[in-house]
Amino acid sequence: MNGEQLLTQAARTLREHTDSGWVTLRDDVVAAAVRAFRPSAPVRGRLPGGELLVASAVLVSRVGSAVAEVADAGALRITCTTTADDELDRLTVELVALYGTPLVPLADKVRRAAADTVAETLGLADAPVDRVRVDVSVQDVTPDPRLL
Amino acid sequence: MRCPTSGRTLLGMDADEIPDAVLARRAALLDRAAFRVIVDRHGPALYRYARRMLDDPQDTEDCVQEAFAAAWTSLPQFAGRSSLRTWLFAITAHKVRSLQRRRTRTAMPLPFAPVDEVDPRALDPALSAEGTDLLEALNAALRELPPGPRSTWLLREVEGLSYEQIAEVSGTTTSTVRGQLHRARGYLVQRMEEWR
Numbered sequence: 001m002n003g004e005q006l007l008t009q010a011a012r013t014l015r016e017h018t019d020s021g022w023v024t025l026r027d028d029v030v031a032a033a034v035r036a037f038r039p040s041a042p043v044r045g046r047l048p049g050g051e052l053l054v055a056s057a058v059l060v061s062r063v064g065s066a067v068a069e070v071a072d073a074g075a076l077r078i079t080c081t082t083t084a085d086d087e088l089d090r091l092t093v094e095l096v097a098l099y100g101t102p103l104v105p106l107a108d109k110v111r112r113a114a115a116d117t118v119a120e121t122l123g124l125a126d127a128p129v130d131r132v133r134v135d136v137s138v139q140d141v142t143p144d145p146r147l148l
Numbered sequence: 149m150r151c152p153t154s155g156r157t158l159l160g161m162d163a164d165e166i167p168d169a170v171l172a173r174r175a176a177l178l179d180r181a182a183f184r185v186i187v188d189r190h191g192p193a194l195y196r197y198a199r200r201m202l203d204d205p206q207d208t209e210d211c212v213q214e215a216f217a218a219a220w221t222s223l224p225q226f227a228g229r230s231s232l233r234t235w236l237f238a239i240t241a242h243k244v245r246s247l248q249r250r251r252t253r254t255a256m257p258l259p260f261a262p263v264d265e266v267d268p269r270a271l272d273p274a275l276s277a278e279g280t281d282l283l284e285a286l287n288a289a290l291r292e293l294p295p296g297p298r299s300t301w302l303l304r305e306v307e308g309l310s311y312e313q314i315a316e317v318s319g320t321t322t323s324t325v326r327g328q329l330h331r332a333r334g335y336l337v338q339r340m341e342e343w344r
Contacts, residue, residue: 002341003340006341006344007286007333007336010340011286014283014286015306019199021195021208022191029212029216032213033187033219034180034183036217038221060178061177061179064177078177147167
């Protein structure tokens with residue numbers, strides 16, 4: 001083999017190689033990364049004896065988990081806005097829907113799931129469908145369920 | 149008649165089948181299982197790249213840890229303009245450059261430790277020994293390259309990035325990438341010829 005062929009083979013060997021250092025580091029990487037703080041605005045909730053502040057990233061995450069349970073839909077992006085007093089003002093859920101799914105009933109299910117989760121997370125007695133705007137926006141459709 | 153898909157959790161699906169873009173948007177919503185799949189999918193390549201750019205196991209660990217922590221916190225801003233893989237390499241390359249700059253202000257790099265390169269899970273001992281020799285020769289030759297051409301060669305020939313993706317990762321132009329790759333290839337061919 002000449003130098004070019006050797007280099008090609010060496011590159012291929014390296015491509016298929018997993019450093020032992022990575023094998024020992026892998027679990028630490030995940031644990032350390034998810035401890036990293038994601039800064040986000042607080043959202044005001046209610047407790048029987050007072051008030052509760054929840055990071056908007058946590059609220060968005062919980063709504064994302066709830067939307068993930070709705071068949072034939074996937075959350076692309078979830079955003080929320082708050083008032084100057086940190087009260088939740090608007091929650092927007094952007095969706096991808098499975099091709100062929102009737103969109104209006106689907107959006108209604110997503111809206112209800114999101115509103116129920118907001119109520120549960122913020123300690124509200126009722127889902128805030130009247131007080132808080134929960135907007136659902138279908139941004140895309142896909143025939144591939146893996147893309148939901 | 150089409151059956152509706154049931155409620156989904158990541159654990160209920162074959163992780164290998166889930167596209168990067170889907171994992172990225174789920175991890176952006178604090179889905180740790182999705183992030184773990186991202187780490188498992190791209191971690192070996194990012195570590196492989198950082199290890200050969202930094203020549204030091206501790207610096208490599210710090211670099212990869214910091215890169216994934218930065219990815220976790222920045223995922224909500226990941227807009228998908230580049231692929232997740234390119235985006236992760238860009239973060240890692242940035243961390244590599246920071247560590248290299250910090251290092252030039254402190255001490256000389258430690259030599260590459262070959263013992264760290266032996267994969268204990270290798271299937272064939274004979275092939276493994278041959279491959280390890282070849283890898284050691286390549287690692288030695290790579291150490292002699294300046295960071296720019298070394299990075300470009302690794303990203304192109306080992307990790308399979310396009311010229312455009314390498315330019316994005318390195319913050320340079322495709323013509324610079326072409327030039328660096330040409331120089332790196334020429335030097336490495338010569339060194340492998342000598343090793344033979």
